[in-house]
Amino acid sequence: MTALHLKTAEFEKATHSDFFNIAVSVDCVIFGYEDKKLKVLLIKSDLEEFDGLWSLLGDLVRPNEDLEEAPYRVLLDRTGLKDVFLQQVQTFGSINRHPSGRVVTTAYYSLINIINHQPKSLENEVHWHSVKGLENLAFDHKLILDTCLKRLQEQIMEHPIVFNLLGEKFSLRQLQDLYEAILGIDLDRRNFRKRITLKGWLVDLNEMEEDVPHRPGKLYKLRNQLRKEFCLGEKKHLEAVVSN
Amino acid sequence: MTALHLKTAEFEKATHSDFFNIAVSVDCVIFGYEDKKLKVLLIKSDLEEFDGLWSLLGDLVRPNEDLEEAPYRVLLDRTGLKDVFLQQVQTFGSINRHPSGRVVTTAYYSLINIINHQPKSLENEVHWHSVKGLENLAFDHKLILDTCLKRLQEQIMEHPIVFNLLGEKFSLRQLQDLYEAILGIDLDRRNFRKRITLKGWLVDLNEMEEDVPHRPGKLYKLRNQLRKEFCLGEKKHLEAVVSN
């Protein structure tokens, strides 16, 4: 009985050809951190419709490319960085969100050390912008940025991911400044230090800051195993239950 | 200078026509609750490649349809239900995940009261299945189901969403059974009651269970305002900070 209703994949594709005309893109919210400010890497839009506006770094997904590969390619192309930290956040698919046609986009955020990508100013139209106060992005990119920022804020106390934004060695003060920049709120210094040290993420390097105009702080680094788990292009560990 | 590099959307579309040949689908993990078990609504796959396997309810996104509308349409078509609770979870886009061609799918989960949709057995090939022990779904639907279940588990203590799975009136025991079915663990009765009542989600109806073969329990309902917020097809409130 049911066999009469079965159809082959080939048949299905032929009868649904109207549907195979959507493009899928990825848009990357690439966060960096500099001067105690959370930044995002943006590019001047090359579409007439958005002349003068900034947009996220993104690209269409290629026919022979997994969706999850695409944001890594975009980051490699735009920043030269491999082994970046990337997280899928949400997919946006309003009919008219893109003037070129029907483009559904999947948003990812990434955390990179801004030192590793200081764009040469003449090289291209890519620049770092403070996240705070950004308005008037191209497409629906402001919405995408806000959504990714909210997700980032939800994640930073759960998982040791912010270390992607810092160099290997850092003081607790630098770390707190970073958390404050991401969360947009002030934190109590003593409570912050307690919370972070209780998590057991850090290793005391027995080194001190240098060249600071005040009492130098101790330097820490992320535990090697956590750096391997959370500071590469691995998303699986955010999904897994963290075994402390 | 840059004006020379600007292109119109029309031009962009023409030069990227190879990319506009992906289909986008939505797949709905429709959860129900019956006999103290979490269930999911599945349909017999109508593809030869997956003969005999069950799959999630899904459909291709139509050219004139927002991505976010599509799962509501799927639920209306398949269950006749409007105003359902739906949440986007994740988008899956491996190259070969669908035998008909390149289909990127966005997964949603939905919570419905199973009483409102008891499929007539001869009507179609749609049936409720226990989530526990399900294997061998068509496509990558097992992965999608697992991902949505995990998200559901993360959400139920944060937001009053499980009430979509129950009738209007329920006892605390029924609610606890439901939480246990979703989480897959046993909960302490006294602690559960404390946690739930502390959240202030419930209104004591001053009514009692009837026709139970033991001491009847008190009946409760979800506060009206929360029912409006969390038990319709509204996703915005899960994003917002819950003001207690």
Next chain:
DNA sequence: GCAAAAGTGTTAATCTTACACCCATGC
């Protein structure tokens, strides 16, 4: 010695967990 930031501990409040006994109803 002064400015600037590092470093540190206690208390109160809240939340979480574990755990045991009596009560109301149907049969």
Next chain:
DNA sequence: GCATGGGTGTAAGATTAACACTTTTGC
């Protein structure tokens, strides 16, 4: 009266939040 599940409280432990003073360094 017995079986079934309803209903309740407390103590210990963990977590969070608020809060101030002394120390070290560069200048």
